Structure formats: structure tokens, C-alpha cells
Amino acid sequence: MKKLTSLLKTWEALLVVLLLVSILLGSLLSPYFLSGFNFYAVTSNIMEIAIMALPMTLIIIVGEIDLSVASVLGLASVVLGFLWQRSNSMPLAIIAALLVGLVAGYFNGVLVTRLALPSLVITIGTLALFRGLAYVVLGDQAVSNFPTAFTNFGFGTIPGTELPWSGLIFAALVLIFAVVLHFSRLGRQLYAMGNNKEAARFAGINVARIKLALFILSGLLAALAGVIFTARFSSARPDNAVGFELEVVTVVLLGGVDIFGGRGSLPGVVLATFIVAILQNILGLKNISGDIQSLAIGLLLILSVLGPNLARRIQVVVARRRLAVGSSKQV
Amino acid sequence: MTQTAGPIVELVGISKHFGGVQALRGVDFQLFPGEVHALVGENGAGKSTLVKILAGIHRPDAGVVKFDGQVIELRSPTQAQTLGIAVVQQEPMLFPDLDVAENVFMGRHPRDRFGRVDWKRMYREVDQLLASLDVSLDSHAPVQGLSVAEQQLVEIAKALSLQARVLVLDEPTAALSAHEVDELFAIVKQLRERGVAILFVSHRLEEIFSIGDRLTVFRDGAHIITAPVSEMSTEEIIRHMVGRELSNLFPKGEAEIGEVVLEVRHLTRPGVFSDVSFQLRRGEILGFAGLVGAGRTEVARVLFGIDRAESGEIWLKGRQVQIRSPQQAMEHGIAYVPEDRHQQGLVMNFSIAANVTLPILQKVSRLGLVDPRREQQLARVYSEQLRVRSTGVEQLVNALSGGNQQKVVLGKWLATEPSVLILDEPTRGIDVGAKSEVHRIISELAARGLAIILISSELPEVLAMADRIIVLHEGRVTGTFARSEATQERVMFAATGQDE
Amino acid sequence: MTTTSKEVERVKQRGLSGQARLLGLVSRVRELGLLIVLLLIIVIVGIQAPRFLSINNFEQILLSVAILAIVAVGETLVVLARNVDLSVGSTVGFTAFVTAYFFKELPHANLLLGILLGCGLGLALGMVNGLIVSFGRVPSIVATLGTLYAYRGLVFIFAANTTSQVNAYDVPSDYLALATTQIFGIPALILIAAVVAIIVGYFLRTSQSGRQLYAVGSNPEAAKMIGIRANRLIFAAFSASGLLCGLAGVLWGARFATVDATNATGLELQVIAAVVVGGVNIFGGSGTILGAMLGAIVLGTLENALNILNISQFWLQAIYGAAIIGAVVLDAFITRWLQRAIRAGRKRA
DSSP: OHHHHHHHHHHHHHHHHHHHHHHHHHHHHOTTTTSHHHHHHHHHHHHHHHHHHHHHHHHHHTTOOOTTHHHHHHHHHHHHHHHHHHHOOHHHHHHHHHHHHHHHHHHHHIIIIISOOOHHHHHHHHHHHHHHHHHHHHTTOOBOOOOHHHHHHHHOBOTTSSOBHHHHHHHHHHHHHHHHHHHBHHHHHHHHHHHOHHHHHHTTOOHHHHHHHHHHHHHHHHHHHHHHHHHHHTOBOTTTTTTHHHHHHHHHHHTTOOTTSSOOOHHHHHHHHHHHHHHHHHHHHTTOOHHHHHHHHHHHHHHHHHHHHHHHHHHHHHHHHHHHHSOOOOO | OOOOSSOSEEEEEEEEEETTEEEEEEEEEEEOTTOEEEEEOOTTSSHHHHHHHHTTSSOOSEEEEEETTEEEOOOOHHHHHHHTEEEEOSSOOOOTTSBHHHHHHTTSOOBOTTSOBOHHHHHHHHHHHHHHTTOOOOTTSBGGGSOHHHHHHHHHHHHHHTTOSEEEEESTTTTOOHHHHHHHHHHHHHHHHTTOEEEEEOSOHHHHHHHOSEEEEEETTEEEEEEEGGGOOHHHHHHHHHSSOGGGGOOOOOOOOOSEEEEEEEEEETTTEEEEEEEEETTOEEEEEOOTTSSHHHHHHHHTTSSOOSEEEEEETTEEEOOOSHHHHHHTTEEEEOSOIIIIIOOTTSBHHHHHHGGGGGGGEETTEEOHHHHHHHHHHHHHHTTOOSSOTTSBGGGSOHHHHHHHHHHHHHTTOOSEEEEESTTTTSOHHHHHHHHHHHHHHHHTTOEEEEEOSOHHHHHHHOSEEEEEETTEEEEEEEGGGOOHHHHHHHHTTOOO | OOOOHHHHHHHHHTOTHHHHHHHHHHHHHHHHHHHHHHHHHHHHHHHHOGGGGSHHHHHHHHHHHHHHHHHHHHHHHHHHTTOOOTTHHHHHHHHHHHHHHHHHHOTTSOHHHHHHHHHHHHHHHHHHHHIIIIISOOOHHHHHHHHHHHHHHHHHHHHHHSOSEEOGGGSOHHHHHHHHOEETTEEHHHHHHHHHHHHHHHHHHHSHHHHHHHHHHHOHHHHHHTTOOHHHHHHHHHHHHHHHHHHHHHHHHHHHOOEETTTTTTHHHHHHHHHHHTTOOTTSSOOOHHHHHHHHHHHHHHHHHHHHTTOOTTHHHHHHHHHHHHHHHHHHHHHHHHHHHHHHHHHHO
16 A cells, blocks of 8 residues: 555656646647746636636545536526626625535535435536526526626736736635645545545544535535636626536546545646646647547546556556565565 | 265365465365364464365465365366355345345356246245245345345355355354344254255354364464364363463453443433443443344444434433534543444554544644644554554554554544543454453553443453443343353353343 | 245245335336326326327327437446446437438448448447446546547547538438338337337346346446456446447437537436436446336426426426436435335334
């Protein structure tokens, strides 16, 4: 098992290498790649997915999954637009959107923790339910006449830099999540839950309450991503961010988080997020359509699990050979 | 019952090692048709390795396996089954969603002349099979609704349908009630009449005396002795298993017994246990005896807040308390070392230190952040106290031996500084050397003023360690004995529900 | 040693396990329950809008779910083995597009050739899934999530290099006729779906491999112990799913005539809904083709009812989601209640 931890360490190292390679690739393939504007494009395009990837990381580490995040994003966006249209109060609309995320997350969480239902199926169901509700609220319309302050927040950058405002939010969230996951009591408890739910429970950890909180957090941050998305595109539509959940899961798994739980790191996920962002950016700069980009994402997702699997198999073979040659110490 | 000329299974000079551990050394073994052959030995003696070799799961490094006089190479479980060797593991390996009949015949469904599965014939054959064993099971019943005992019977029916000539039962009575054990033994006797060779692996000497014909003792991977059961006594068997005298096994010191720390009044959980009442004092070791399924673990789970009782009271240090979660139990100073250290006691991928501090993270954290130095210090304290053999507190616990793992679990709970410590089968599955160390530790803890509940299915252990013994049978307290008046017979009587 | 059947009966009557038989009955009750739900919907909606009750309308419902049903049969095979195939939408879309394009470019080609092409492509895509899952040991949720993306991307690449859209007038009429012919007055599509369901259902019930598929889903370790080659079965299940998606794609192109690269997007959701509502356990080991078919029909009826009652189509997706959640919640409650009843009964005895 120690070898596995060292393998993981090399997984993050591999990600760093991949990141550098992709940056190199980008600068070679396009003269526009290293521009300030492109940095802005790369960052702003991935922010919603990046923000949703943070709670998704924790959720997958504890052995669950939340496939409804993109639908919550869409629903929150739609509620934002709907309320803005009706009340003309941005603060009210934003708060309502965030509340929607909270309630949606709570709904998911209760079904998974209180009723002990498998999160895979439940969140596939809520993926449809929430998206469906978004359609019910706005139908096939879109709301787009948002106030400039709002759209400036979504579209603009921090004065003096090329960093979008959402980037600041993301940076703050990354810091909090990283500290919590890797240094705090709660983080330790999360890893325990993901590795052995029973033992965690017997150690006094309130597994159900923590999981519920994680789902609520996931819903809340998905709603936040919805606010950012709406501001960025200046448009609230029911089909906003359709399919994003797959990219979020891809980014988390590529970051080295084990789909079965108990293993993974936040820096890995952040690295993976930017690798994916840069790859998409490169494809976009070369005018390759978004749908073909999805091919790349799909392959990346499969490789992110296939890779470590094969690596582990090779490791086992090597270890077996080493044991056959000499004998190891008795435990 | 006659024994035919030669053994049906013969192992000659079998050796097997895993990594650096020699599990079997040049073992010779013979199994004859129509006998019940008991295999005993401590954990690590090589019993389960032998069983797995017979089952075709492992291949020996050296030595010869003969079946019916012919030298064979057992390459896979399927091959073993085809030969007629059936193994019933401790945990029945069945298909919960499928019915009894399909479980018996999976992979070998009876077919009609078109090659289609012949359901009618399958049910009929299974019904006949079960009837011939005098077993009342519905062949249409889905397995997930069956009790453990019933599931074992399905496994045995499966073995029969395979025309098994060798049946290996690995610790079959661990999860059975007394009544179910009787039923099982009746079937085993029937099979013996039919000429099936039965290998019976067990820790329970009383059962071996009741049903065994011959007995083999393994120790440290070597064959020690084989003899008819009638020619052996308990002390002799243990001596062969352990290689040392019985008296050293259970050191119990004297502890000063103080005031009542825990009082349980009329605790009831319908369908599980009812009207359980007892007192527990400082420095006292209270033994909970009884057969598996008697409800002892269930009482412990209620005391620890994992389950909730429907009625009754729990009083701690003179005040009535409600225990609704393990967290609350710990706050009240109750610690519970669970039965199953793999599933419930340890996080296998964590280090010793991480495991020890898991319930008390707040003690080694500041402002919510874990302090690695304090964590290691704390872990080292308990690791040394309990003499855990490891390369350091950062070592992952899955690299430790069973005995050392159990010590880590103990250490974890001691770190919560409890006043009441509940131990559930603390020495199950660990070798005798580690066992006596754990007993020594328990005695020391009592001497230091801890109030201890010792749940154990091993009568000798309970009798030797406990100051008082409470016996449960099917959820009711059927006997209370002080140390001086407890005997094996009296406790057994109460455990099997018979009134004196 | 023989025992008379009377002895068998006597022994049976003693059985406590008869109570456990209740659990087994529930799975059969599931199909009954679905029929009842179907009847309820028919009655409730029929009262509000009598034209719902016409034979023509029922035919419409069955037509609308025929293609979905074929895909659901393949998905059932995969789910029974404790896996999931999320790439079905992309596979159907891919094969639909390729088949339609084939007929556009070679309008005089043999109809059968085109059908085989579509099925063959679907089979190949399914086999890739199977390889990744069984050989690559990638969990099927990840693998098929990935191929969902990847295959859809391939369709777009294909479309970019050939044509963005195939229209009804581009393809020969006998291809389109696949979707409209009737045999003995019943639309061919419905018959094909029924035949597929019956064949696969029969296979699951009467073949060794079919029963072993259930075993693999119910307890993979136990299956391994008795020598069942789980990897091969899982590979076969994914391949079959792909093949059936291919068939569905061929029929899709025939039915919907205008085909582009976005076809069948989101189909996986409807298929999973049909399978889950139909009582197939997402953890494998239990469920029937009949159940999945009934699940598809129930959902198709709901969609049709929305139409008839003039309820906005926008409610549809929400209803699919609610159906999935409702089915899972209901199943959990029923199983738990039953297990409690069995345990209580045992204690009393």
C-alpha cells in the first residue's frame, strides 16, 4: 500500500508534467496561446467546472457521486433569470438561485443518507428532475437583459490583471478545500469514510450527517457556478451547461481521485482542471469544434482510470518477480 | 460404519509459503471416506491454507496431492468440484437474488433435450435432495431471505448435488445457534453414513468431541499429531496446539473492585434481546457468555449508541443517560472494541497513528487542523504500552499481523480514555501467544480502574478472566455467576437455555 | 435412496423459508405492479380524454417506445451483470447516422447490407466498451461515460467529413419503409421490438449463460469460485448491448428520416429510467426483460398522456427523473419492509 501512495505522488508529478507539456504544446501550435487574453479565456471557460469539481472531489472520496450538478447549475441559472425578470432585484435573484442549490443538494443528500439509496441512480434521477424543472420554469425562453454590473462581474477581469473575478472566487475556494481535505480533522474523517464506512462510524464519525453536508455543499456551489455562468454569458436558459457533469467527473478522476473512494488529492484535481482547460483551449484555437473536443474528453476520462490500472498491474507483476527472487522480511 | 481400504484424499509433504511466511511445512495428511476428521490449530497454524489447497484455490509449492490413490494437480476450484471436493466456507458464498434451487445448481443446471434449462426437473431434484437430508427448505425461496444456518444447508445441498465425496466444513458453527448446530451435526452424521469424507475445521473442542472420529493438530504449519478423538483429552489437544502448558494461558491479576459505574435496567430491543439488567463496577471484568446469536453484541451496540433500545434505562455513574450515537457514547466514557476488526475496527489503508487517533482527532488538533507531531506522540504512547510490533506508528495497519492489529484497535479505544470498555471477542482469530498478551493487558486495565465488559464465546477465556459472568440465551439473561461459583457446565446450561 | 413426493411435501410444510419465498414473489409482483400502474394511468387519463383510449393511440405509444425498448433490452443485460452502459445514446446516434448516410450514398445497395452495417458498427462499439470494462478493469460507469463522449465526438467528426444531415428524400424508400410497414396489421417496428425482447428474455431464462449472467451480478466472487468466466459474460453483455443499439440505430434512421449528428442525445437517460422503473436492480442479479419492457411502456404512456392532456412537454424530463427516483425509493421501502417481516417471523417461530 505504501507503494500506492508513492504511485499517487507520482500521479501528481505526472499531472505537472502533462500540464507543462500542454502549455508547451499550446505555445507551439498557436501564436495566440501565450497572450494575456488567452489566459483569460482558458481560465474563465473552466471556472464553473472547476468550482463544481471541488465538492465533487470530496463526494467521490467518501464513496458517493453527484451527477446532478450541471442540472442544478441550469436550474439555478433559470431561477436567477426568472426572478430578475419578475422582481428587478439582482440580490434577491442571486440569493434565490443559491437557495435553490441548497435545497437541491439537500434533496439529493436526504435520499442518499436518510433512505440509504445509491447515489449513482439517485443523482441520475435528479439530473433529469432538476433539468426538467428548469424547463418547466422558463420553457424555451431565455432571459438576457441583465444589469451591466452583473455582466461585468461575469465577463470582466480584476483591474490590472487578466484574471476573471470568478478566478478569485475559485482561488479562495481551492485554498479552503485544500486545507480542509488535507490538514483538518474533517478531511481525515472523509478519507476514513471513503476507505471503511463501518470503521468510521464505529469511531464516532457521523457518516450520514457529513455526507448530507457534502451534497448540500455540492448543490450550493453548483448554484454559485450557475450564477457565474449566467453572468458570463449574460443569458439564463434551461439548457445552460447541459452535459457539464461529465466534464466535472472527468476532471476529478483525471486528478487521481479513485472512483471507489478513499483516495485522491485536491492539488491533483486542480492540475487536472487546468490540463483539461488548456487542451480545450488549444482545440478551440485550432478551430476544432466543441463536439470533437468531447471526443478528447471522453478518451481522457477513460485513460485517467485505465492508466493507473495498468500501472498498478505492472507494479504487481514487478513486485511478484522481486519476491520470487529474494525473500522479504517477516511481519 | 466401515473404513474402506485407502484414504480418499492424501497429502504428502505439502509445503506452501506466502511471501516470506511458511504456511505449511512438509505436511502429511489423510482423509478416509466415512469419517468425520477434525482439524484443529491456532490461527496461522495452516488450517485455512490446507483447506484452500483442497479447494483448488492455492497450489502447493512442494508435495503431492492424491485423490482416490491417483496423483492429481488441483488447478482451480472448478476442478476440485468436478473431482468431488466441496468446501463450505465460513461465509456462505451464495447468490442472494437467486433461489435455493439455482444456487445449488448454478453452472450445472439440468437441461432438457434441447439444451434449455429444465426448471421443473431442477426444483424436483433439489426438493428430493433437501428431503433426503430431512431439511425443510423451500427450493423456490430466494437465498437472501434465509438465515446463515439455512444458507449453510444450501451449501451442503450443493455439495451433495455435486456427488461430493469430500466435504470440508470451515468453522461452520461460528454463526449458528445451538439448535442449528444440532441440525447441522445430524446432517453430517447422515453424510458420514453415506461414505462421504468430512473434514471439520473448528476451534470448538466440545463440538469436536461430540462429532469427530479422528483429530489432527497443526501447529506453525506443521503436522503435530493425528489420533482418534476418543483417545484424546482437552488438555492434551491444547498442549499439542500450543506447545505449552494450559495454566500459563490466562493470567489474571487481582484488581480492586470499586463503585458501580454502569447500570443497565430492563433494557429491551424487541426481537433481539429483552429485559437485560446488570451492574458493572470499577476494576471489574464482567463476562458476557453465551452462544453466537444470544444477543450479547446487540446489547453492546446499544450501549455504544449504534442501535437504539426500545425500553429500559442506562445509568452511568449514578445519572441516567441517553446514548444515541457512538459520539455520545464516547462522551460518556464508553468505548467499544468491535467483533470484526477488519470491517469495523480499522481503516486498513491508514497508518497505526491515523487509526489510533481517529475517534479522538480533536485531542490532536488545534483549530480544527491535525497536528502530525502530537498525533504520532499519542500513537507512540499506546503502541509502546501495548507492545505493538511494527516498523513505526506510520506503518500501514494492513501490514501488521492479526494480533498486532487487534492491539492497535485496543490502543485506539484506550486513547479515548474510557471508564467503561466493552470488548467483543477480543482474542478471536489471533494466535495463542498474542492472546495471552491481550489477556494480560485486560487484567492490567482492570487493575487501573477500568470497568470492563468481556464478550466472548470461548468459555475457558470467560471463566478465567471474569470476576462475574452473565449468560445470555436468545436475548434473555439466563444466568449470573460469581467467579467462584461458575463452572463450564453451569455456564453452558444457561447458555443453551436449560434451567437447572 | 428415494423419497416419495409425500415426504417432500411434509418436509416443505415445515419450512420457515416459505416466508422467504415472499421476497421471491415480490419480484414477480413487480411486473404485476407495473401493469396496475399502467392500468391506472390509462383509466385516469382515459376519463379526461377519451381519445386516449383508441387502438390507434395505443399503437402510437408502442411505436414511440419500440426503439427505446430494443435499447433497453441490451441495457438490461449489462445492468443484470452489475454494470451500466451510459453510451447507448451515442451508439444509437452513431449507427443511425452512418446507416442513413450509407443509404444516401448507395441508394441501390441491398437493404440487408445496410442493416448489417449498422448492426455491425453497433457491435464493434459495444465490444470496445466490453474490452475497456472487462480487460481494462475500468468501472463501467467511468468507461461508458467516456465512450458516451468519445462516440458522440466520432459522430461529429464523421458528419463534418461527410454531410451535416441526411434527409428523408436522400434515402431509398424501402429503407424508410422499415419503420412504416405493417405485418398482419401490426407495425413492423413493434414486432421487431417484441421479437427481440422475447428472444433475449427466453435466452435469459433458459440458457446456462443467461443464468450465469444473473449469478455474476448477484455475487461476483461466488461466481468466480464456481468457475464462471465473468469477464467473458460481461464482454458479451456489452457487445450485445452495442449490437442492439446498432439495430435500434438502423431503425431510428428509418423512422426519423432526418438524421444529423445530434441524434439520440440523452437516450441513455430514458433507457435507464425504463430499466429502473421496470424493476431491474441497479446492483445486478435481479430483474427481467419483461419488466424493462413494461417500464418502457409505462414511460411511453406517460409521455403520450402529457401530449393528450395538453400538458407542456417541458414536464417530460422532470417526470422521467421523478419516475427513476420514485422507483428506487419504492423498491427500497418494499424490500426493507419485507426483510423486517421475515426477521420478525423467524424470531417468533
